Structures are given as C-alpha cells and as structure tokens.
Amino acid sequence: MIQLFFSATQYAAATVTAALRAGQFGPRAAHRRILVVSNTAPVPEVGTPLDRMAGFEKLRPEFDEVRSWNEFISPHHPAGWSPRAQDTRLWEKAVRLAWDLGDEPVEIACESIQANPSRAVADIFADSPVHVYADGLMSYGPTRNRIPLPLSSRIVRVLHLDLVPGLRPMLLSEYGVEPEPVPNEAITAVLAELGEDGADILAERLPADDPPTAVLLGQYLSAIDLITQDEEEHLHLRMLRAAARAGHRSVLFKPHPSAPAVYNRSLETAADELGVRLSVLSDPVLAETVFARLRPKLVIGCFSTGLMTAAAFYGIPVARVGTDLLLERITPYENSNRVPLTVIDAALPDAERDQVGEPLELAGLADRLAPLVRAVGYCMQARKHHRLRDETAAWLTAHLAEYPQYFKRRRLTSLRLPGGSPVRAQALRRNPTVRRVVRRVRAARS
Template sequence: MIQLFFSATQYAAATVVAAIRAGLFGPREDHRRVLVVSDTAAVPEVGTPLDRMAGFERLRSEFDEVRSWNEFVFPHHPGAWSPTAQDAPMWEKAVRLAWDLGDEPVEIACESIQANPSRAVADIFADSPVHVYADGLMSYGPTRNRIPHGMSTRIDRVLHLDLIPGLEPLLLTEYGVRSVAIPNEPIVAVLNEMGEQGAALLAECVPDLNRPTAVLLGQYLSALGLVSREEEEELHVRMLCAAAKAGHTGVLFKPHPSAPAAYDGTLETAARELSVELTVLREPVLAETVFAQLKPELVIGCFSTALMTAAAFYGIPVARVGTRTLLDRITPYENSNRIPLTIVDAALPDAEDGPSDFMRSPTDPGVAERLTPLVRAVGYCMQPRKHPGLRDEVAAWLSTRSAADAHYFERRRLTGLRLPGGRPPGQALWKRAACTVIARLSRGPNGFSTRRWIA
C-alpha cells in the first residue's frame, strides 16, 4: 500500500508524523510513505518550501520520499487548480508515472477535504480511501462545503489534535465519519524535535538582555479579508498594550507564516512609546518552538490555534484580544473561522481586562462542559441542513442560555431558523412587511430607489 501524505505547513507535517508514530497509519514495513508538500500562499514562489524549513530534517526519516505538489501542477496555483471530472483518470496516470507509483493501491491523508489541493487529490485518486487530518480549531466546526457522495463514502476518519479534551469535532460527522484524537505525547515530542534546529534561528533573533517574557501571535486576517491592514496593525498594538499592562517589558511578536512580509511600523512605534523591548521574529520558526525554547510567561493572540497549543502542550498562560469585534463583523455567518473565534472567545480571558485571570490549561473538564453545547449550537446555526438532528438539543439549550452568550448568535438567523432568541413569528412578519412598504415608497417613478439608506 502506498500512503500519500499531503501537507502545506510545518505544523501539518508535524501532525502527520505524530499520527504515524502513534500507530494510526499501520506498521512502516507494510507501506511506502510519500510526503507531498505544497504551498498555497498567494505567491508561493517567494516563500520557503516546507521541506527546506528549519527542523524538517527531523521528520524526513518517517517517509520514503518527498514530492512537491507545486512543482507537479506548475504553472497552476495549487490552491486554485483542480481537474475536471473527465480529466481525473488522465491526471491519476500522470501522477503515478511522475512519482513511480506503478499500479499499487493508494491511500491518501490530507488536510481540509473542502479545499484544494486536498479536494483535487481526492478527485484524481477516485478509488482511494481518504483520511482527513485537522491541525486546528476548525475541526470542531461543521463541514463548510458539500462533499460529493462518491467522495464522502471514501473518507474513513478525521484525525485531530485533542486541544480541548472532551470537546468532539463536528467536521464531516454528517457523513458518518468518525473522529480519532492524536495523543498529545507524540505531537509534543515531534514539535520539540523540530524545535532543536529552529532554536538556533530563534537564538539569533532574541536579545540577551531583557529577553521576551510575552509572545504576541499574528495571523493573516487582512489577507483573508476579515479586517483591513490598518485594523490588523491596530489589533497587534492592542496585544502589545495588554502585555505591557501585565508588566512585560520584553515582548516577541511572531507574524503568521502566510502573513504579508511588510508592516508599516506601527507596532514598533507603539513599543517605543510604551518603553517595551520588541523583537519581531521574521524567521520561519514554529510558534511551538518559541514556546518550548523561550518559556514565556504569557501568550496573547486573537484566535490562533497556537493559543490553545501553548496552554494545552506547554502550560503557558494565554489570553485573547479582538475576538468580540471579529465575531460581530465576520460574514457570512457560516464562515469557518466562526468556530475558532467562538472557542477562543468563550474559553480564554480578555487580555485587555488585566492579568488576574489568564488561562493556563484547557484540560479542565469544565472547559469542555462549557464549550460543548455552545459549539454545537453555533455549528447548527451555521449549517442547519447538515445537522438536522441537533435541532431539538440546540433549541433546548438556547431557551436556557446565559445572556452572556447572546453575541455568538445573529438574531436574524435565529429568527429564520425559528429558534429561541429570535423574533416572535408575528413580529418578524410585520417587520418584513414594513421594510417592504418602506422600500417601495422610497422608489421614484423610474423604479430606482431615491433613498437607498431606507431600502
């Protein structure tokens, strides 16, 4: 059996290796293992391929060979290209020929099956079993896009990190796909091995005097269109101010690997005004390597998965900044980022409120007990047609939920789904009728609105 493991990031590759070492992909002698690396950044040509990053050599021994998906599909972009149905058999022959796979059976392990290149690979190998592995908080949310029947029946399981013990993923459960947690011990061991090489890069960047005691996690929110670039810079400044308020004078800012390389210097200016020694880590080093080597006293972020790994794997106090703003703004409601935002907002304290209640570990049973009904309710509201069996459970919980949970739900969506918290049916109908009348009255004789803001 040939096993093809598709990974786009260091963290994804580490997750795969942890699953392999945990015995979740069978004995080595029975399989030929091929790691297929890809880069789905907007301009992958200017980035560093996964297999050339610091620490990758510690993973290479788990695979018989390493291939590049970007090179194979060039000049197409790996995040945008997929074969047509009629061309898929031809592409399978091309892959087998290019990688010397022969006629042996193939098993696929890939990241999000909802997007390319995973979707494209599953289409190409149309008869192969598929294992989906999820390395982030999105696995706790519902499946974003519909999976064709022929593909969904081939998905064997969802492998996920057990970042919040007791909280079960919703991903692909509507297709009857089981979820399997990857034990924490192997993933921490793999991350530590990778960090041995990344530690040298980190040591070159970190000052000897006033070493950072707080870490700020950047994301690529503006690149995703969730906020403007200026707003993302302001979010970083808010993180820095929160760290300074907590008494930290040495701070390290770690941008996301996929974030734009250039910033306008707002963060550096704020650091000088706050008398904070700021270090910006521009080297491709895992956040977990930073946690293991620096042993910070505090990690602050928006809704990065690394917040939960810092707490779950390293016992570092963590806090959030800006989640409430994004929850109010993120559209559409079924946006997959809503679940990570919800989890971080509900589980972690707000860094701007002060240092008295920073979270140390999500392993407390009370965390999963608090999050389970909330995540299932938000997940149902995001994709109600995919989880009709959750309706009664969600309705019962919404009827007794705390007022503090109201901001996780749009009243209009609750009204449309006829769930507790929405407008009464009569009130909803009257409001809709009133809006229709106002819109019609605002139209001029040519049929176009003369008062657009009313309509």
C-alpha cells in the same frame, strides 16, 4: 499498500509525522509512504517549498519518497486546479506512471477535503480510502461545503490535534466520520525536533540574560478580509498595552509571515512610550518553538490556534484581545473561522479586562464548550446537522442571555429559533418559498 500524504505547510507535515510515529497509519514495513508537498500561496514560485525549509530533514526519515504536486501539475496552481470528471482516470494513470506506483492499492491522507489540492487528489484516486487530518481549531466546526456521497463514503476518519481535551470535532460528523486525536506527546516531540534550528535563531535574536516574558501572536486577519489593515495594526497595539498592563516589560511580537513591516514600526513606537522592550521575530520560527524554548509567562493573541497549543501542550497562561470586534465583523455566518473564534472567546480570559497570568484550566473545559460549539455549528450549517435542532433550541432558551455575542438575531429568525424576531404574517406572504408551497396546496385541492 502505497500511502500518499499531502501537506502544504510545515505544521501539517509535523502533524502527519506525529500520527505516523504514534502508529496511526500502521507498521512502516507494510507500506510505501510518499510525502506530496504543495505550495498554495498566491505566487508559489517566490516561496520556499516545504521540503526545502529548515528542519525538514527531521521529518524526512518517515517517508520513502518526497514528491512535489506543484511540479506535477505545472503550470496549474494547486489551489485552483482540479481535473474534469471525464479525465480523472487519465490523471490517475499519469500519476501512477510519473511516481512509479504501478497497480498497487493507494490510500490518501490530506488536509481540508473541501478544497484543492485535496479534493483534486481524492477525485483522481476515486477508489482509494481517504484520511482527513486537521491541525487547528477549525476541526471543531462543521464542514464548510457539501461532500458528494461517492467521496464522503470513502473518508475513514478525521485525525485532529486534541487542543481542547475531550471536545469532539464536528468536521465531517454529518457523514458519520469518526474523529481520532493525535497524541499530544507525539506532536510535541516532533515540534521539539523541528524547533532545534529555531532555537539557534532565538539565541541569536534575543538576550539570554533577560528573555521576553510575554509573547504576542499576529495573524494578519486583514488578508482574509475580517478587518482592515489599520484595525489589525490597532489590534496589535492593544495586545502590547495589555501585556504592559499585566506587568511585562520585555515582550516578543511574532508577526504573521505575510504581515507588512509597518505593523512592527508602530509597535516599536508604542513600546518606547510604554517603557517596554520589544523584540520582533520575523524569522520563520514555529510559535511552538518559541513556547518551548522561552517558556513565557503569558501569550496574547486574537484567536490564533497558537493560543491553544501554548495552553494545551506547554501549560503557558494565555489571554485574548479583540475577539469581540471579530465576532461582530465575521461574515457570512457560515465562515469557517467562526468556531475557532468562538472557542477562544469563550475559553480564554480577556487580556484587557480580566486578571491574567494563570494557566488555563483545561479540566472540564470541553463540557462547558461542547453545547455552545454544537449550537453555533448548527446555526452555521443547520441543514447538515438537523439532528441538533431540538438540543440547540433548548440550549438557546436556557443560555442565550449569557452568550448573545455568538448568535445573530437574523440567523436565529431565519431558523425559527429562540432569540429570533417574531415572523409577521405580511413577511410570510412575501416569502417566495411560502408562496410556492401555497400554490402547490391550492393546485392539489382544485
């Protein structure tokens, strides 16, 4: 059996490696394993491919070969190219010939199955089983797009990180796909290996005698049009002030790799005014390396997955800033970031208002979050999760007053759920769907 593992980021490759070492893809001797790397950045030619990044040599022994999807489909872009339906068999023959796969059976492990290159590969190998893996909080939310039956019936499972222990992912659940967590000890061991090079960078950049006690995580939310650049810059300033409010005088800011340098300069000015020593880590070091090596007393962010890895994997206190703004701005309601945002807002203390500095209580957290996440997920994708309607209506009746920030009145109204506005007869008469139904009824009676 040939196993093709598709990864676009170092973190994704680490997740796959952890699953392999945990035995979740069977014995090594029985499989030929090929890691297929892709770069989905807007201009991949100027980026560093995954297999050339520092630390990749720690992952390489788990695979028999490494191939580049960008090189294979060049000059097409991996995020925008997929084969025409009538050409998939030709492309399968081309892949088998180029990578010397022969006629051996193939199974695929890939990330987001709704988007390319995962969708393209699944279409090319139209008879192969597919394993979907997710390395972030989005696995707890519903599937973004409809998956056609020929593909959904081939999906074996969803491998995910157990960031909220016991919380069941909604991803692909409407197709009966079962989730399977990657053991925490397996992923933390892989991240520790990857972090060995990053530890040297931290040692060079930060004072050994007085390391930062708080870490701020940047996300570059303006790049995905959730807020403006000015608002995101202000969000980082709020994080810094919250850290100072909590008593931290040595702070590390880890910006998003694509964030503009102006963010750093405005933070440095604010740090001087607050009497805080600020270090900015622009080097390509995993957030988990920072957590493991520095063991900060507090991590502050907006709704980064790194907040939950700090809490779940390393037991570090975490806090949020700005989720109220994002909950108000995020559109459309189906936006895949809504569930990660909801989880962080509901689970973590507010760094600007609450007492912070205590480890997150993970025991019982899934029981508290599960009904809320299912209700939000139903409102996002009601047609796919119609079985959750009665549960959602009952939960909203009992708890909407406690959690109004996660639901929009317009969405509740359109779904005829508790908390929505009354539907007026005049509005019903103008509704195109209602008018069509009325015409059909009248035609049937005549």
